[in-house]
Amino acid sequence: MELVPVSKLACGDVDLERFLELVREILSRGGVTTTVAVDPKTGAVVYGSELCATLAKLGTRYVPVSYGRVEEVFVPLEALGFFDEVRPSTYRVFLSSEELLYKNWPTPLVRLSRASVGGRVVWAKLEGYNPWSMSVKDRVGWYMYRKALERLGRVERLVEATSTNTGLAIAAVSNIYGSRLKAYIPSTVSRTGEFLLKLFGTEVVRSQRAVLTVELIDEVEEEARTSGAVHLNQFYNDANLEVHLRYTAKELELQLREAGVVPKAIIGGLGTSGHLSALALYFKSRFRGVRVYGVVPRAGTSIQGIRRVESGMRWVHLVDLDGVVEVSPEEAAEGVLRIVRSEGVLVGLSSGAVYAAYRQLAEGGELEEGDYVLVFPDHGFKYVEQLEKLLKL
Ligand code: PLP
Numbered sequence: 001m002e003l004v005p006v007s008k009l010a011c012g013d014v015d016l017e018r019f020l021e022l023v024r025e026i027l028s029r030g031g032v033t034t035t036v037a038v039d040p041k042t043g044a045v046v047y048g049s050e051l052c053a054t055l056a057k058l059g060t061r062y063v064p065v066s067y068g069r070v071e072e073v074f075v076p077l078e079a080l081g082f083f084d085e086v087r088p089s090t091y092r093v094f095l096s097s098e099e100l101l102y103k104n105w106p107t108p109l110v111r112l113s114r115a116s117v118g119g120r121v122v123w124a125k126l127e128g129y130n131p132w133s134m135s136v137k138d139r140v141g142w143y144m145y146r147k148a149l150e151r152l153g154r155v156e157r158l159v160e161a162t163s164t165n166t167g168l169a170i171a172a173v174s175n176i177y178g179s180r181l182k183a184y185i186p187s188t189v190s191r192t193g194e195f196l197l198k199l200f201g202t203e204v205v206r207s208q209r210a211v212l213t214v215e216l217i218d219e220v221e222e223e224a225r226t227s228g229a230v231h232l233n234q235f236y237n238d239a240n241l242e243v244h245l246r247y248t249a250k251e252l253e254l255q256l257r258e259a260g261v262v263p264k265a266i267i268g269g270l271g272t273s274g275h276l277s278a279l280a281l282y283f284k285s286r287f288r289g290v291r292v293y294g295v296v297p298r299a300g301t302s303i304q305g306i307r308r309v310e311s312g313m314r315w316v317h318l319v320d321l322d323g324v325v326e327v328s329p330e331e332a333a334e335g336v337l338r339i340v341r342s343e344g345v346l347v348g349l350s351s352g353a354v355y356a357a358y359r360q361l362a363e364g365g366e367l368e369e370g371d372y373v374l375v376f377p378d379h380g381f382k383y384v385e386q387l388e389k390l391l392k393l
């Protein structure tokens with residue numbers, strides 16, 4: 001057996017269901033149990049190409065390789081360089097604004113001291129510390145763009161349906177690489193969101209009809225077909241799930257290890273379902289007994305960035321959630337107010353919703369003593385208009 005850099009192998013691809021199956025196996029065992037067989041003459045992968053592709057998607061540095069035939073051997077995650085990509089740059093010098101994103105990870109994990117009562121310790125992962133959209137969506141916009149670039153060589157024009165954050169993320173990476181973005185936004189997006197997109201150089205089409213971003217997909221797909229623009233499509237692009245497995249989840253594991261914590265549960269919002277599905281898959285494979293709760297708007301209401309499961313999501317049905325909690329926009333705004341007034345941290349409305357859901361579960365007696373991770377998707381500055389209306393301070 002030899003450890004070969006993943007960049008030296010042409011692993012090919014693996015379909016989504018098999019990928020998830022292999023991810024569960026690799027993460028629950030803490031490593032791989034067989035090699036990938038390579039032809040000694042040509043270097044082509046002759047057996048285990050799905051395992052090879054899965055390791056490549058998970059961002060390991062190495063693949064265990066044998067020549068001619070497969071060997072049964074246990075190679076732990078650490079030996080594969082599984083965590084190597086999430087080492088932070090200590091002095092925070094970045095050679096480009098693209099590095100400012102991925103070399104500045106992990107986003108902070110912070111203990112919310114005043115929210116930690118009743119024997120429960122609350123940890124918040126602050127995705128608002130991403131540089132472009134100040135949200136979790138920077139990860140997705142960047143990774144989908146990079147994957148498209150790898151596939152196509154060059155990306156001139158893009159079209160995307162967005163409720164602001166993904167649009168800002170794609171706009172930022174487009175500006176770095178010299179592409180142009182046309183963003184389709186639903187009627188519910190704030191004027192601030194629309195203006196920010198324009199500020200980033202995006203052509204914005206505001207729908208009069210659509211309330212949810214996902215309702216714009218067919219229109220955007222048609223536009224991509226007729227104009228030849230690239231539609232990354234955050235709702236169906238598996239790079240959305242993969243980026244959170246490759247980075248977000250690993251970061252969180254290392255951060256929790258540093259804090260000496262195994263969480264009882266992780267609570268997060270559901271929009272495309274990308275980040276929470278990845279965290280559920282990852283943490284339920286790595287640690288037995290960790291529960292995962294999703295947060296959605298109450299029926300008939302809307303909270304920017306999250307939506308109801310029945311509106312259709314690609315990944316959440318492929319993982320195991322322990323519950324879905326409903327929150328009203330008023331409760332979400334109240335959540336923001338509580339966080340900013342108790343901790344001094346201004347977070348977005350969907351983060352307020354996640355905090356409100358945590359409180360609902362805690363007050364309902366569902367959360368025993370222990371540690372809880374709340375994923376706060378973005379920063380609060382973008383929501384000043386909505387917060388002003390909802391809170392009447
Ligand atoms: N919160 C905000 C502010 C968002 O922009 C999004 C996604 O658009 C989410 C939550 C939900 O994240 P995901 O799409 O990974 O489910």
